[in-house]
Amino acid sequence: MKNKFQKICLVVFCVSTSAIYSQTSDLVVMQKAFASSYTSEYNKDYSKAIADLKTIYHEKSYELNLRLGWLNYENQLYSESISYYKNAMKLMPYSIEAKFGFVYPAAALGNWDDVLKTYLDILSIDPQNTTALYRLGIIYYSRNDYGNAEKYFEKLVNLYPFGYDGVINLAYAKMNVNKTEEARLLFNKALMIYPSDTTAAKGLRLLK
Amino acid sequence: MIRFFLHRLFRQKHSFLKAWMFVVLNIFCMTVSHAQEELNSSVVEKKSFELFSAGKWDELVSFSKEAIGKGYDYFYLRYRYGYALYSLQRYRQATMQFQHASHFNSTDSLNRVMLYYSYSQSERFTDATLIEAVATGKQVSSPLDFLYAETGEKISDTPDSIGNMFFFHFGLQSRFSRRISLYGGYSYSSQDFFRDTISQNQLLLKGEIKLARGISFVPVFSLLSVTLTTAIPRPPPPMMPPGAKPPPPIPVINTTSNYVTGANARVSFGILDVKAGGYVLRFDGKNNLQFPVSVNAYPFGNDRLVCFSEMNMLHDSLKTNSFFKEGIRVRAMKDFWISAEYMKSNLANFLESEGYSIDNSQNILNGRLQVSGIVHVNHWNLYLTYQHEKRTTFHFNQSYSLNNFFLGLKFSF
Numbered sequence: 001m002k003n004k005f006q007k008i009c010l011v012v013f014c015v016s017t018s019a020i021y022s023q024t025s026d027l028v029v030m031q032k033a034f035a036s037s038y039t040s041e042y043n044k045d046y047s048k049a050i051a052d053l054k055t056i057y058h059e060k061s062y063e064l065n066l067r068l069g070w071l072n073y074e075n076q077l078y079s080e081s082i083s084y085y086k087n088a089m090k091l092m093p094y095s096i097e098a099k100f101g102f103v104y105p106a107a108a109l110g111n112w113d114d115v116l117k118t119y120l121d122i123l124s125i126d127p128q129n130t131t132a133l134y135r136l137g138i139i140y141y142s143r144n145d146y147g148n149a150e151k152y153f154e155k156l157v158n159l160y161p162f163g164y165d166g167v168i169n170l171a172y173a174k175m176n177v178n179k180t181e182e183a184r185l186l187f188n189k190a191l192m193i194y195p196s197d198t199t200a201a202k203g204l205r206l207l208k
Numbered sequence: 209m210i211r212f213f214l215h216r217l218f219r220q221k222h223s224f225l226k227a228w229m230f231v232v233l234n235i236f237c238m239t240v241s242h243a244q245e246e247l248n249s250s251v252v253e254k255k256s257f258e259l260f261s262a263g264k265w266d267e268l269v270s271f272s273k274e275a276i277g278k279g280y281d282y283f284y285l286r287y288r289y290g291y292a293l294y295s296l297q298r299y300r301q302a303t304m305q306f307q308h309a310s311h312f313n314s315t316d317s318l319n320r321v322m323l324y325y326s327y328s329q330s331e332r333f334t335d336a337t338l339i340e341a342v343a344t345g346k347q348v349s350s351p352l353d354f355l356y357a358e359t360g361e362k363i364s365d366t367p368d369s370i371g372n373m374f375f376f377h378f379g380l381q382s383r384f385s386r387r388i389s390l391y392g393g394y395s396y397s398s399q400d401f402f403r404d405t406i407s408q409n410q411l412l413l414k415g416e417i418k419l420a421r422g423i424s425f426v427p428v429f430s431l432l433s434v435t436l437t438t439a440i441p442r443p444p445p446p447m448m449p450p451g452a453k454p455p456p457p458i459p460v461i462n463t464t465s466n467y468v469t470g471a472n473a474r475v476s477f478g479i480l481d482v483k484a485g486g487y488v489l490r491f492d493g494k495n496n497l498q499f500p501v502s503v504n505a506y507p508f509g510n511d512r513l514v515c516f517s518e519m520n521m522l523h524d525s526l527k528t529n530s531f532f533k534e535g536i537r538v539r540a541m542k543d544f545w546i547s548a549e550y551m552k553s554n555l556a557n558f559l560e561s562e563g564y565s566i567d568n569s570q571n572i573l574n575g576r577l578q579v580s581g582i583v584h585v586n587h588w589n590l591y592l593t594y595q596h597e598k599r600t601t602f603h604f605n606q607s608y609s610l611n612n613f614f615l616g617l618k619f620s621f
């Protein structure tokens with residue numbers, strides 16, 4: 001009886017030890033692959049960096065999908081990059097970094113509606129994200145949607161009143177929605193931040 | 209298979225020569241396999257851009273199709289594909305690609321402009337109007353779309369019993385918004401028979417409501433007033449001197465009001481326009497139902513050749529019948545088209561062209577052959593139509609023919 005019990009304990013010990021060992025060894029393999037991919041990336045050998053990770057790829061790994069998304073983007077494989085970023089976003093729906101990664105290949109392919117939607121998703125998670133606010137403002141401005149551009153630049157300037165980029169873009173957006181006095185004030189503020197700025201000076205001339 | 213054959217060859221004489229053949233064959237196979245570059249998104253983007261820049265439209269069309277088939281689908285590829293199709297004058301196919309591109313980037317101005325011109329060249333004028341303002345910056349300057357007039361004569365081959373028919377139509381289409389337009393028209397026709405004259409006044413109202421891109425709803429209402437004037441000979445009065453002129457016949461005038469109402473839906477996709485509708489035709493107190501279904505096909509994606517086919521089910525209280533129309537239209541020169549159409553019927557009292565033409569006659573239309581020439585000059589469209597109709601009288605089953613000539617004018621604003 002005692003012998004039987006000892007045998008059972010030994011079997012359980014061996015199984016659990018091997019499980020822990022295999023999990024640890026998986027992580028070690030991943031770490032090695034990532035290290036190799038960083039080296040290849042540094043040497044601008046993006047294909048090798050991708051190959052280093054593809055040997056251990058499985059679609060349930062957020063880190064692998066995120067990294068492969070970036071490497072494929074650097075290697076100008078935009079469609080492939082998008083599919084990895086989409087996997088990463090699906091695995092971690094609240095991950096802002098994956099969304100910020102996704103917009104690069106989407107923009108490269110001209111899928112601007114996807115880019116816009118992704119920035120709006122970012123703001124739904126992080127409403128004060130200044131990068132998303134700024135870039136959304138730029139997109140709306142380039143689409144001549146000055147109303148929306150004004151909205152996002154205004155938010156940005158409220159967070160960073162002394163930030164030149166926000167102030168100058170808000171000034172132009174206000175000018176295009178005929179809020180001339182507010183635009184004039186903002187152009188003058190931009191000149192205060194950056195005294196020799198020709199863009200702000202041009203804006204003031206346009207208002208006259 | 210090749211290696212097996214060569215292995216057997218090696219067992220024979222001249223093994224050195226065979227070895228060389230083997231090497232050459234392998235090099236050839238490797239060259240062929242590497243010549244077809246493996247597709248990835250970088251290759252797709254680079255090659256499609258090169259073909260686009262070089263204006264190699266046929267190659268770009270095949271390459272784009274292959275890339276999309278392999279799952280590479282994004283704005284720039286669809287735009288270039290559409291542009292190549294447009295350049296090859298395959299406008300209908302081009303609209304599909306520009307539409308796909310707009311799913312990726314709905315506000316790109318170049319794509320919108322190309323889509324607008326593709327719609328216009330594909331005869332999808334209502335879709336073009338829908339996006340005209342955003343595509344071209346042009347605002348709707350006039351609430352009037354076009355003025356239309358048509359006149360003609362149907363010449364009978366048996367004028368003693370069945371006289372000629374005179375026809376006249378005038379109408380105008382007005383636009384209330386980019387999505388809604390209304391056509392109002394008036395027609396008059398008159399035909400003499402042995403003792404009767406049938407004249408018809410028709411008022412037509414036809415709307416078009418653009419529901420979505422490629423989909424329209426067209427309600428129709430038409431009021432017809434049909435006047436039958438019968439000249440009944442008066443009996444001579446007693447004591448009439450011989451040889452005297454008989455008294456004039458008594459005209460008996462009988463006017464009935466009829467109407468037609470219904471609607472059809474139009475859907476445009478790819479190289480096809482499909483229309484299906486349902487109408488109630490009230491003639492002489494009786495209701496008939498008519499269900500037309502038609503398909504227009506643009507096999508080259510442009511108006512160089514248009515094939516059309518229409519089937520109609522006509523149901524009255526007793527039975528259901530059908531009639532068919534088939535035709536083609538060809539762009540013979542830059543602003544000149546020729547069309548030919550054949551209709552097989554054996555029916556009477558039906559509607560054609562969404563209520564524009566309503567056959568009020570009880571005489572059966574057996575068949576009709578039609579040929580038209582259409583010319584476009586600036587804002588004007590002019591057409592001449594010849595028709596040869598075979599009919600049978602309702603009462604006496606007498607066959608007769610009509611040779612019809614119509615002249616139509618349309619002025620677009």
